[in-house]
Amino acid sequence: xxxxxxxxxxxxxxxxxxxxxxxxxxxxxxxxxxxxxxxxxxxxxxxxxxxxxxxxxxxxxxxxxxxxxxxxxxxxxxxxxxxxxxxxxxxxxxxxxxxxxxxxxxxxxxxxxxxxxxxxxxxxxxxxxxxxxxxxxxxxxxxxxxxxxxxxxxxxxxxxxxxxxxxxxxxxxxxxxxxxxxxxxxxxxxxxxxxxxxxxxxxxxxxxxxxxxxxxxxxxxxxxxxxxxxxxxxxxxxxxxxxxxxxxxxxxxxxxxxxxxxxxxxxxxxxxxxxxxxxxxxxxxxxxxxxxxxxxxxxxxxxxxxxxxxxxxxxxxxxxxxxxxxxxxxxxxxxxxxxxxxxxxxxxxxxxxxxxxxxxxxxxxxxxxxxxxxxxxxxxxxxxxxxxxxxxxxxxxxxxxxxxxxxxxxxxxxxxxxxxxxxxxxxxxxxxxxxxxxxxxxxxxxxxxxxxxxxxxxxxxxxxxxxxxxxxxxxxxxxxxxxxxxxxxxxxxxxxxxxxxxxxxxxxxxxxxxxxxxxxxxxxxxxxxxxxxxxxxxxxxxxxx
Amino acid sequence: xxxxxxxxxxxxxxxxxxxxxxxxxxxxxxxxxxxxxxxxxxxxxxxxxxxxxxxxxxxxxxxxxxxxxxxxxxxxxxxxxxxxxxxxxxxxxxxxxxxxxxxxxxxxxxxxxxxxxxxxxxxxxxxxxxxxxxxxxxxxxxxxxxxxxxxxxxxxxxxxxxxxxxxxxxxxxxxxxxxxxxxxxxxxxxxxxxxxxxxxxxxxxxxxxxxxxxxxxxxxxxxxxxxxxxxxxxxxxxxxxxxxxxxxxxxxxxxxxxxxxxxxxxxxxxxxxxxxxxxxxxxxxxxxxxxxxxxxxxxxxxxxxxxxxxxxxxxxxxxxxxxxxxxxxxxxxxxxxxxxxxxxxxxxxxxxxxxxxxxxx
Numbered sequence: 001x002x003x004x005x006x007x008x009x010x011x012x013x014x015x016x017x018x019x020x021x022x023x024x025x026x027x028x029x030x031x032x033x034x035x036x037x038x039x040x041x042x043x044x045x046x047x048x049x050x051x052x053x054x055x056x057x058x059x060x061x062x063x064x065x066x067x068x069x070x071x072x073x074x075x076x077x078x079x080x081x082x083x084x085x086x087x088x089x090x091x092x093x094x095x096x097x098x099x100x101x102x103x104x105x106x107x108x109x110x111x112x113x114x115x116x117x118x119x120x121x122x123x124x125x126x127x128x129x130x131x132x133x134x135x136x137x138x139x140x141x142x143x144x145x146x147x148x149x150x151x152x153x154x155x156x157x158x159x160x161x162x163x164x165x166x167x168x169x170x171x172x173x174x175x176x177x178x179x180x181x182x183x184x185x186x187x188x189x190x191x192x193x194x195x196x197x198x199x200x201x202x203x204x205x206x207x208x209x210x211x212x213x214x215x216x217x218x219x220x221x222x223x224x225x226x227x228x229x230x231x232x233x234x235x236x237x238x239x240x241x242x243x244x245x246x247x248x249x250x251x252x253x254x255x256x257x258x259x260x261x262x263x264x265x266x267x268x269x270x271x272x273x274x275x276x277x278x279x280x281x282x283x284x285x286x287x288x289x290x291x292x293x294x295x296x297x298x299x300x301x302x303x304x305x306x307x308x309x310x311x312x313x314x315x316x317x318x319x320x321x322x323x324x325x326x327x328x329x330x331x332x333x334x335x336x337x338x339x340x341x342x343x344x345x346x347x348x349x350x351x352x353x354x355x356x357x358x359x360x361x362x363x364x365x366x367x368x369x370x371x372x373x374x375x376x377x378x379x380x381x382x383x384x385x386x387x388x389x390x391x392x393x394x395x396x397x398x399x400x401x402x403x404x405x406x407x408x409x410x411x412x413x414x415x416x417x418x419x420x421x422x423x424x425x426x427x428x429x430x431x432x433x434x435x436x437x438x439x440x441x442x443x444x445x446x447x448x449x450x451x452x453x454x455x456x457x458x459x460x461x462x463x464x465x466x467x468x469x470x471x472x473x474x475x476x477x478x479x480x481x482x483x484x485x486x487x488x489x490x491x492x493x494x495x496x497x498x499x500x501x502x503x504x505x506x507x508x509x510x511x512x513x514x515x516x517x518x519x520x521x522x523x524x525x526x527x528x529x530x531x532x533x534x535x536x537x538x539x540x541x542x543x544x545x
Numbered sequence: 546x547x548x549x550x551x552x553x554x555x556x557x558x559x560x561x562x563x564x565x566x567x568x569x570x571x572x573x574x575x576x577x578x579x580x581x582x583x584x585x586x587x588x589x590x591x592x593x594x595x596x597x598x599x600x601x602x603x604x605x606x607x608x609x610x611x612x613x614x615x616x617x618x619x620x621x622x623x624x625x626x627x628x629x630x631x632x633x634x635x636x637x638x639x640x641x642x643x644x645x646x647x648x649x650x651x652x653x654x655x656x657x658x659x660x661x662x663x664x665x666x667x668x669x670x671x672x673x674x675x676x677x678x679x680x681x682x683x684x685x686x687x688x689x690x691x692x693x694x695x696x697x698x699x700x701x702x703x704x705x706x707x708x709x710x711x712x713x714x715x716x717x718x719x720x721x722x723x724x725x726x727x728x729x730x731x732x733x734x735x736x737x738x739x740x741x742x743x744x745x746x747x748x749x750x751x752x753x754x755x756x757x758x759x760x761x762x763x764x765x766x767x768x769x770x771x772x773x774x775x776x777x778x779x780x781x782x783x784x785x786x787x788x789x790x791x792x793x794x795x796x797x798x799x800x801x802x803x804x805x806x807x808x809x810x811x812x813x814x815x816x817x818x819x820x821x822x823x824x825x826x827x828x829x830x831x832x833x834x835x836x837x838x839x840x841x842x843x844x845x846x847x848x849x850x851x852x853x854x855x856x857x858x859x860x861x862x863x864x865x866x867x868x869x870x871x872x873x874x875x876x877x878x879x880x881x882x883x884x885x886x887x888x889x890x891x892x893x894x895x896x897x898x899x900x901x902x903x904x905x906x
């Protein structure tokens with residue numbers, strides 16, 4: 001169903017030259033019915049987008065409303081510059097590391113005659129199953145690595161799959177005949193790859209790199225455990241120790257600006273990638289590159305990367321789980337179970353909030369694309385652009401000022417989860433609704449079903465499994481959330497993530513290990529889904545955070 | 546079943562006009578085809594009739610009941626008009642029986658009606674299959690059964706056979722035609738395929754650019770097209786320029802007998818466009834033609850190329866004074882070889898159309 005036609009300017013073109021049936025010569029125009037359903041939907045989408053934008057808007061209002069002197073002081077002091085350099089440096093270093101590691105791995109897996117390719121793909125994707133702070137726990141508990149290099153190693157190893165998987169998918173779709181043509185025109189193998197194949201793969205790889213950069217920017221757990229002074233950690237410190245609201249808010253705005261810029265860049269890159277994909281036709285796979293004497297070094301490199309990225313965290317888990325509690329802090333299985341229950345409940349509530357906000361936006365975007373729908377969808381990306389610590393901080397201030405009853409309640413925490421994971425939920429709703437052909441709805445209408453009945457019997461029935469899976473994915477992701485949870489949770493409440501963080505922070509590694517184990521299991525589910533896609537060849541870069 | 550009237554329907558998408566006042570009537574129990582090139586507005590017309598798109602002006606009347614009109618806009622679910630879409634659009638989450646029963650009142654969905662309809666389209670044994678497990682032809686028959694199950698006043702078929710491969714198409718067409726006849730359903734078929742329209746329909750409505758070009762029986766349309774464009778659009782046609790002289794036209798075929806098309810006028814000496822069906826050209830031996838002059842004049846032509854189809858053949862002829870070759874369709878057994886000379890005559894009077902001033906050059 002398209003928009004109701006506008007009538008302006010059509011008077012002249014309706015031909016009355018054919019004299020029609022008697023009695024209908026001077027027919028009045030047919031008055032359009034007001035589309036109430038769509039108006040309500042659009043209204044709900046605007047409301048949902050406004051709710052999702054609260055953290056960003058409130059933060060900006062807060063900083064704009066503060067004394068200009070205080071803002072300038074916070075912004076211009078040397079410490080802010082130092083933090084900015086730390087964060088930007090880490091983001092750049094990890095992005096570069098992931099690019100090299102990801103593209104290299106993807107090339108080996110897609111283009112060479114490596115044996116046991118599926119096994120290597122699974123191993124390359126599995127680091128996604130380890131939350132960065134669990135990996136950091138592993139490195140901190142087993143090695144003396146700390147500071148910048150510690151954060152660099154942990155974040156690079158955890159995020160490399162974000163580049164490997166989309167690059168692998170793009171390499172499989174790439175038109176390799178172009179590389180063959182380049183070889184026949186006198187290019188060496190590596191030049192041919194750079195000039196013919198790399199341009200086809202670049203958008204996918206760079207979109208992955210930008211997503212990685214975004215995660216590094218938002219990461220709190222790993223940098224905090226590594227004691228590396230990045231923005232996120234400093235915001236947390238400013239909030240907890242001095243409770244200097246203006247300083248924390250100003251730093252949060254700086255971080256938010258960087259996040260928004262990265263998301264905008266990532267969206268642009270993704271659009272470019274889509275254009276590329278449609279251009280390239282499917283071709284039979286050409287012969288893989290023979291590794292020859294490079295086989296052993298290649299295998300050794302893959303094994304080493306898998307070894308450190310999976311082996312260190314899992315090794316520390318095994319070591320501390322087997323040993324029991326040696327530091328005097330006893331963790332009863334019941335404590336872990338209680339925290340797990342809290343975590344599941346909070347995550348489900350958050351997923352529900354995300355779903356409620358996502359439904360009007362996703363349906364509108366799928367069925368009635370318009371500037372309004374696009375605007376609502378963009379507003380939902382706030383959750384992707386804002387680091388969890390920023391959303392948490394903003395909602396702390398917001399609840400204190402606007403609705404004190406909500407401060408440190410489970411409701412505001414569930415709302416924070418809803419905002420943070422809204423992009424995933426919108427994506428799931430939109431894709432599921434788009435998969436229902438509009439023709440099916442037309443047929444249902446002609447068979448006597450009304451608008452509401454058609455949704456209930458056709459659209460919702462077909463879209464439901466996809467939306468449900470998306471909501472489950474949101475819940476699983478929310479279960480790992482750390483920084484916003486730290487700021488917003490009710491005082492006596494702990495989730496798996498906050499307990500792990502608290503215990504690791506005081507070096508109670510053995511006590512922390514069970515939490516790390518449960519969290520790894522939780523994170524493994526979406527990672528395995530993504531891995532399955534990578535093995536079978538389809539791709540879905542957006543998945544984990 | 547009932548009569549459908551489409552009265553001066555004007556419709557637009559956003560602000561792009563699509564239909565400019567289309568009127569026709571489909572008699573009760575008959576099958577009408579709306580034929581037009583893509584972009585002619587035929588799908589919009591179908592959506593307007595179904596109530597899925599609101600017209601700006603005009604009326605849709607089914608058996609005296611106004612469905613769309615001044616201050617009237619009956620919702621699609623209350624129109625009693627069934628739809629068989631191009632891709633069948635079976636509900637993927639329901640099995641075949643539940644698909645067919647979709648439009649029945651809740652208490653009848655478990656009843657025998659769905660099975661009756663499946664028997665009617667000859668698919669009883671597939672009632673428990675899911676749509677994904679059906680072939681293309683089976684899907685269309687299920688879609689037809691689904692549309693007919695609630696006993697609608699009429700059904701709309703939106704290019705229902707274009708997605709099928711050619712070998713299957715004829716068979717499914719015949720089955721659908723048979724079911725519609727047996728249930729005496731008023732039906733409107735939208736298609737861009739002339740063969741489909743001519744072979745299936747009782748009435749053909751030709752639409753071009755949102756305007757009705759002609760409304761008549763298939764034979765009317767083929768034998769008495771209202772314009773040279775229509776003649777070319779429906780079936781093969783050789784069009785030539787010539788000079789009109791009281792019932793004859795001087796052209797590349799010689800001086801041939803001709804009739805003016807419906808509503809056409811021409812005075813002696815004016816340029817006209819004539820249309821000749823390829824099967825109306827007669828080829829003959831050059832020597833024989835010289836001794837026995839035939840009606841409709843005889844000219845000589847070179848055979849450029851012969852396309853042999855078994856039951857007949859298409860011969861491409863170079864006529865003196867023409868750059869492009871013309872086609873003649875001859876029965877199998879006619880002996881013609883490329884690069885030989887044949888005589889060309891005309892079996893029936895050609896149809897002549899006045900050439901619009903702007904095109905005269």
